[in-house]
Amino acid sequence: MQQMTRRTAMAMGALPVLGAAAAYAGGEQWLRDDARGRPRFAPTGAGSARAALQQRHLPNVPLLTSDGDRVRFYDDLVKDRKVVLTFVSSRAPGFSSTVTRNLAALQRLFGARIGRDMFLYSIARDPERDSPAMLRDWAVWSGAGPGWKFLTGRPADVERLRRALGFASDDPGQDARAAYAVGLLRYGSEPEMRWAHCQSQARARVLAHAMLLDFGTGPADPGSPIYKTFVKGAAPGAAPVWNCRLLLSGLG
Amino acid sequence: MRYLLRHRADRRALRAFAERQELVKAGLTRRDLVKMGLMTAGGVGGGLVLADKSLADDGGLGSLPPLAPFVEPLPVLPALPARAVSDLTPAPTNAPNRATNPATGLPFEGRSEVHQSEDRFPPQAFFQTRMGANPNAKVHPDLPAQTLWGFNQGGADLAADPPLSPGPVLVMRYGTPAIVRRHNALPPPAQNGGFGVPEVSTHLHNFHSTPDSDGGPCDPVQQRFFFRGQYYDYFYNMQFAGWNSTNPPHGNVQEALGFLWYHDHRVDHTAENTYKGLVGPAIVFNAFDTGDESTGFHLPGFPDFDIPLVFADRLFDPTTGLLAFDTFNTDGILGNVFLVNGKVQPFFEVSKRRYRFRLLVAGPSRFFEFFLTNPGNPSQQIPFTVISNDGNLLPRPVQVTSHRLGVAERADIIVDFAKIAQRFGNPARIRLENRLEQDDGRGPTGNILPAGRGNQVLEFRLTGGAVADGSFDPEPVAFPNVPATAGDAVFAPISLPDIGAVQPRLTRTFRFERGDGGWQINGQFMDCTRVRFRPQANSAERWIISNDSGGWQHPVHIHLEEFRILSRNGVPVTPGSVEFARKDVMQLRFGESIELLMRFRDNLGVYPLHCHNTVHEDHQMMLLWEVAPVGDTNRTP
Numbered sequence: 001m002q003q004m005t006r007r008t009a010m011a012m013g014a015l016p017v018l019g020a021a022a023a024y025a026g027g028e029q030w031l032r033d034d035a036r037g038r039p040r041f042a043p044t045g046a047g048s049a050r051a052a053l054q055q056r057h058l059p060n061v062p063l064l065t066s067d068g069d070r071v072r073f074y075d076d077l078v079k080d081r082k083v084v085l086t087f088v089s090s091r092a093p094g095f096s097s098t099v100t101r102n103l104a105a106l107q108r109l110f111g112a113r114i115g116r117d118m119f120l121y122s123i124a125r126d127p128e129r130d131s132p133a134m135l136r137d138w139a140v141w142s143g144a145g146p147g148w149k150f151l152t153g154r155p156a157d158v159e160r161l162r163r164a165l166g167f168a169s170d171d172p173g174q175d176a177r178a179a180y181a182v183g184l185l186r187y188g189s190e191p192e193m194r195w196a197h198c199q200s201q202a203r204a205r206v207l208a209h210a211m212l213l214d215f216g217t218g219p220a221d222p223g224s225p226i227y228k229t230f231v232k233g234a235a236p237g238a239a240p241v242w243n244c245r246l247l248l249s250g251l252g
Numbered sequence: 253m254r255y256l257l258r259h260r261a262d263r264r265a266l267r268a269f270a271e272r273q274e275l276v277k278a279g280l281t282r283r284d285l286v287k288m289g290l291m292t293a294g295g296v297g298g299g300l301v302l303a304d305k306s307l308a309d310d311g312g313l314g315s316l317p318p319l320a321p322f323v324e325p326l327p328v329l330p331a332l333p334a335r336a337v338s339d340l341t342p343a344p345t346n347a348p349n350r351a352t353n354p355a356t357g358l359p360f361e362g363r364s365e366v367h368q369s370e371d372r373f374p375p376q377a378f379f380q381t382r383m384g385a386n387p388n389a390k391v392h393p394d395l396p397a398q399t400l401w402g403f404n405q406g407g408a409d410l411a412a413d414p415p416l417s418p419g420p421v422l423v424m425r426y427g428t429p430a431i432v433r434r435h436n437a438l439p440p441p442a443q444n445g446g447f448g449v450p451e452v453s454t455h456l457h458n459f460h461s462t463p464d465s466d467g468g469p470c471d472p473v474q475q476r477f478f479f480r481g482q483y484y485d486y487f488y489n490m491q492f493a494g495w496n497s498t499n500p501p502h503g504n505v506q507e508a509l510g511f512l513w514y515h516d517h518r519v520d521h522t523a524e525n526t527y528k529g530l531v532g533p534a535i536v537f538n539a540f541d542t543g544d545e546s547t548g549f550h551l552p553g554f555p556d557f558d559i560p561l562v563f564a565d566r567l568f569d570p571t572t573g574l575l576a577f578d579t580f581n582t583d584g585i586l587g588n589v590f591l592v593n594g595k596v597q598p599f600f601e602v603s604k605r606r607y608r609f610r611l612l613v614a615g616p617s618r619f620f621e622f623f624l625t626n627p628g629n630p631s632q633q634i635p636f637t638v639i640s641n642d643g644n645l646l647p648r649p650v651q652v653t654s655h656r657l658g659v660a661e662r663a664d665i666i667v668d669f670a671k672i673a674q675r676f677g678n679p680a681r682i683r684l685e686n687r688l689e690q691d692d693g694r695g696p697t698g699n700i701l702p703a704g705r706g707n708q709v710l711e712f713r714l715t716g717g718a719v720a721d722g723s724f725d726p727e728p729v730a731f732p733n734v735p736a737t738a739g740d741a742v743f744a745p746i747s748l749p750d751i752g753a754v755q756p757r758l759t760r761t762f763r764f765e766r767g768d769g770g771w772q773i774n775g776q777f778m779d780c781t782r783v784r785f786r787p788q789a790n791s792a793e794r795w796i797i798s799n800d801s802g803g804w805q806h807p808v809h810i811h812l813e814e815f816r817i818l819s820r821n822g823v824p825v826t827p828g829s830v831e832f833a834r835k836d837v838m839q840l841r842f843g844e845s846i847e848l849l850m851r852f853r854d855n856l857g858v859y860p861l862h863c864h865n866t867v868h869e870d871h872q873m874m875l876l877w878e879v880a881p882v883g884d885t886n887r888t889p
Contacts, residue, residue: 038393038394039316039317039319039394039573041395041396041571041572041573041574042571042572044572044574048572049444049445049446049574050446052446052569052571052572053446056580057580092768095768095769164580165580166578166580166581166582169583170583170692170694171766171803174766174768177768179768179769180768180769182768182769183767183768183769183770184582184769184770185769186580188579189441191442192441192442192444193442193444193445193446193447194441194444194449195447195579195580196520196521196579196870197580197582197770197870197871198520198777198778198871198872199769199770199772199777199871199872200769201768201769201777202777202779202872203779205781206777206778206779206780206781209780209781210519210520210780213451213519213520214449214520
């Protein structure tokens with residue numbers, strides 16, 4: 001709770017102001033080495049960058065899946081995985097259905113890799129409005145397989161998640177629109193600290209291309225179009241040129 | 253807030269803070285407060301901006317304690333050494349070297365196509381550099397040694413020849429075709445310290461390159477970025493635009509390019525990779541702008557008096573003191589620490605003579621408006637002379653007291669420290685100060701802060717020994733002292749070609765806008781798999797670049813060939829304006845519409861048009877187009 005309070009204050013820019021106001025009023029707040037008067041910094045070791053990224057952007061909030069399972073966002077859904085993060089809302093039905101259509105296309109393209117090292121998530125933008133039962137229906141309509149979860153949670157937790165994941169806009173008018181968050185798509189490889197974003201309303205080919213570039217082609221699933229292109233279809237000894245056409249030739 | 257906090261004991265600051273706390277308790281957001289005028293995104297003395305909103309908002313990073321300014325000298329970046337062709341192994345080839353490297357299992361070279369004009373212009377100069385991590389980078393004595401990425405001077409051992417950020421100056425000459433071999437020696441994924449991807453495409457920003465060597469973001473058919481363990485040979489034919497069309501065989505000398513830069517352009521990850529250090533300056537000399545002040549236009553001599561200055565604003569984690577980047581931000585990122593050539597607010601000892609400074613704003617999102625400030629007397633308005641725009645000499649030098657640059661824009665300025673000493677009371681120090689207010693990554697407010705209250709990025713110390721000055725004095729011929737005309741002659745031999753007879757084939761319109769989900773051009777997103785339109789080879793087009801938004805500004809960059817701004821919001825750009833020039837980046841401000849003339853000479857293939865606020869760029873404010881033998885007529889692609 002204390003962390004939450006600090007975070008909220010930080011989000012409002014209050015804490016940095018506090019620090020500086022105090023420093024400039026003579027009440028030094030910064031940690032300094034007394035002898036030289038220089039700032040002191042915490043030592044960093046292996047894993048600290050990843051931990052910092054988790055703390056700032058991947059909060060371990062409790063969530064509920066459309067299957068009724070209770071999960072933690074970081075520990076159970078994101079850690080050690082390649083993930084695709086989206087929001088859906090009945091306030092933005094057109095945008096939401098494009099997102100789910102696109103994720104269904106990714107599921108088809110990547111085959112059994114979805115659920116093995118790649119996972120798709122669709123989080124309720126408006127958890128008060130879109131009930132778990134409704135999300136369950138949404139998952140069924142979308143053809144979500146085992147590697148694609150629809151998620152909801154306590155409104156405060158979901159809102160915290162939305163902000164931490166960067167699905168909020170600086171422009172309050174825009175931020176209030178459900179379509180803003182639904183229009184974004186973020187994907188990343190958590191252990192590699194590799195994160196990127198694109199627009200969820202783009203064509204599925206564009207999304208697939210971006211993810212192939214960032215996630216690579218393995219582990220190959222023999223049934224997937226990706227496998228047919230890269231493993232079975234590759235000429236012996238010839239390394240493929242990583243161009244868009246080749247990457248997507250399995251998409252049909 | 254900025255002003256209040258300058259005074260340590262100012263009780264008003266604390267009272268204001270307490271009041272603000274009450275308002276926060278009452279449920280108002282920080283944005284509401286800013287809107288109500290009760291608060292501005294704060295900055296504090298010594299040119300240090302205090303709280304970065306964009307990262308503090310969603311990253312919870314907080315701010316670093318102010319760092320002491322002007323404690324380290326400005327690094328003067330070394331020139332990348334030229335090499336014998338035999339230094340490059342395997343030997344460079346016109347066709348890409350796709351043989352498998354047994355050490356990596358990948359092809360030796362990342363390139364996938366032949367160099368378009370190498371057969372006509374055999375390479376005569378060779379350079380080599382390795383991109384890698386430097387684990388011992390120091391940007392300020394009070395910050396810990398840390399890992400940055402950069403470009404080295406070509407050695408195989410990164411410990412002995414560590415990567416520099418910014419990288420060494422790439423110095424080339426017109427008429428001497430060159431190959432630059434860039435090796436990807438970056439660390440593996442998961443060793444990036446939180447951001448940065450080890451796949452790279454190095455764009456030589458503003459060179460008239462063919463697509464194989466342009467270093468673009470991606471291509472529907474060709475490979476653009478390359479992987480760890482691979483190299484990529486970039487070929488620059490070092491000919492002027494027009495070499496294969498209007499002015500064969502070497503092009504029009506009036507299209508000479510002078511100050512360029514190179515930087516990573518990996519699609520979707522350009523912002524983090526350039527932020528981590530993958531940028532560097534490039535200079536091209538020619539028979540008029542020679543680098544030697546005893547010849548040609550007699551501009552201050554390189555490298556002693558002709559100094560590239562690469563500006564960057566950065567965030568450092570207040571807990572660890574390490575460079576921080578927010579990969580979850582889509583609006584734009586502002587830093588509170590100002591680096592020049594890789595050091596925090598350095599000082600530079602100068603002699604009382606003329607210097608040519610090549611200013612480059614390297615992003616990610618901040619615009620700068622530079623002033624010269626005498627800290628002993630901030631009310632003085634100290635002039636300097638702008639001689640180029642985006643690295644191209646203006647027809648006539650323009651004397652100013654400030655100059656604004658958007659991300660990726662360049663300007664060469666002449667600062668005459670002898671005259672400053674003479675006219676402004678022989679000051680010991682003069683500071684280069686950014687006085688443009690900018691509170692978030694979306695663009696500057698347009699307000700100019702009072703002298704001494706901006707970001708004082710660099711301190712000139714006028715304490716250097718006496719040296720001769722054989723350079724040309726631009727003041728007697730500079731606008732506005734001398735009226736400017738269309739036929740100006742000061743730098744005319746290599747300045748502005750006459751475009752009066754150029755007939756645009758058609759007009760295309762591009763709206764840069766914000767939609768739900770992010771940044772768009774004409775309502776569409778970046779798509780690597782598709783070219784959006786096809787200009788006809790060796791034709792010209794009229795483009796309208798518009799920004800309907802009142803909330804965002806965009807530095808818009810076009811690859812291949814420079815454009816000429818014809819008008820802004822219908823007002824023609826006239827001689828005497830620093831925009832009466834060839835350009836490759838335009839500042840697209842609030843609610844503006846820019847009309848420009850763009851030519852598509854000499855080369856075929858795919859190039860991008862994009863916003864150079866790299867955060868916007870990575871968030872799909874980009875499109876691909878292709879110069880084709882037969883053009884299309886898509887007017888709003």
